[in-house]
Amino acid sequence: MAPTPPLSLPVSPRHPKETVNQWAYRSLRQAVMVGLIPPGRSLTIRDVAAALAVSTMPVREALRRLASEQALEVQDNRRIQVPQMTVSKFRELCELRIALECHAAERALPYVGAARIEQLTLIDRRIDEAHAAGDREGVTIHNQDFHRHLYESNPNQVIMPLVESVWLQLGPFTRLALSKLNDFYHVDRHSEALAALKKQDPLALRIALEADIRDGITHVGTAELLSAYVENAGMVG
Amino acid sequence: MAPTPPLSLPVSPRHPKETVNQWAYRSLRQAVMVGLIPPGRSLTIRDVAAALAVSTMPVREALRRLASEQALEVQDNRRIQVPQMTVSKFRELCELRIALECHAAERALPYVGAARIEQLTLIDRRIDEAHAAGDREGVTIHNQDFHRHLYESNPNQVIMPLVESVWLQLGPFTRLALSKLNDFYHVDRHSEALAALKKQDPLALRIALEADIRDGITHVGTAELLSAYVENAGMVG
DNA sequence: TTCACTAAAATGTGATCACGTTTAACCCGC
């Protein structure tokens, strides 16, 4: 077995007023979300601390937090690693995502006014632009932005943290979905969702949203593709 | 304003092989779950550490973890407190609970066999016993046990952590529901759920489960009762 | 009495160190 390569993390600049803890959390979260750390890779506190050039203290709290959000996994060894994915677990996460987000959208619907719809339309345009430019990471970010803004129309926010947790778990594997994105004719589910919002039609919204989520998933969801991806431990370009 | 009373936590014995961190987390979680710490009460690291007779290190990690599970809330002051509840937030949490748990039950259904049903029946009996004995906390614990065992029939577990998060947020207020428990004729929704499991009937299971959850909630859910409870900051016997 | 300003206490944050456990390397005997 080859020796584990030295850990290198992309260091985004640290915001002013941001604690080292938050910065470490944000950096690690981003790395996990875009699948930069292959599943099964174990993260030691000292290594991450060295990679981020900070002490161990903020790092271990960031690691623990990500673990409690199911983005990382603590083994019996007390060692922390990126969770391994299985086909059935993946399916389970997708179905959960659909149930959760359809519910979130339905609960948000009554609060969606014209201003919000305009905002969502704008974000949707940004997705298209990133899509046209072949910017996969941009598509991911703006797509999450679209969903987040929709659900957060509901002022009584309790669902978003759970949705984010699911996103984090699926995160490392959405890259695969995006790599296939251009191979299919892309139906704009977001337009359908926006139409449903304008009509205040809950059922149409659910349908559009479920279709949108499945669209991004089915390309991955075939057992063959995913298991090939899983076996390669995330090494997909 | 009266000076904040000194913090006293019920210290459950520490398991062997359990780290101080885990023990502190478990203790705090339990305290929050049963509503022992009134909403709005701010928890300082040093106070909790003193109450648990440990150093600050494990405590702050426990606090942060509970915060990331939405059981506690970090303010802009960086201070940590038990979240305040509002009527609409409560309703939102209840609807989320129903959506989440109905989905979990449906995904678990195919895996529920005779052995599991027998186990659930046993737990249900324990609920009745606690109910008869007037043991509210026992009812809560065994009821959660029933739901947990049902959802965990699904071997690909991804939903339970989210469910636990919702339980934690509702936790401090279920006490009120239980205080009214004996005032109404109690339809045994668990029996209906068990029947649905035997028949492998997804729809009947959903209906039974939603009814079960609503039964425990409607007594609280009336705006008057809850707001009275919220105003009193959890001071309900 | 009330408001503003200052000083002191309290609190969160981050770094460093010590200890026990786990993991990996190494060496010896077969």
Add this chain to the structure above:
DNA sequence: GCGGGTTAAACGTGATCACATTTTAGTGAA
């Protein structure tokens, strides 16, 4: 060469200390 046992390195955990920020108390003037 190969397996088993010993030793050293690596790691997580928990405690203590120093520092910056926040909160509170106290004081004095209007």
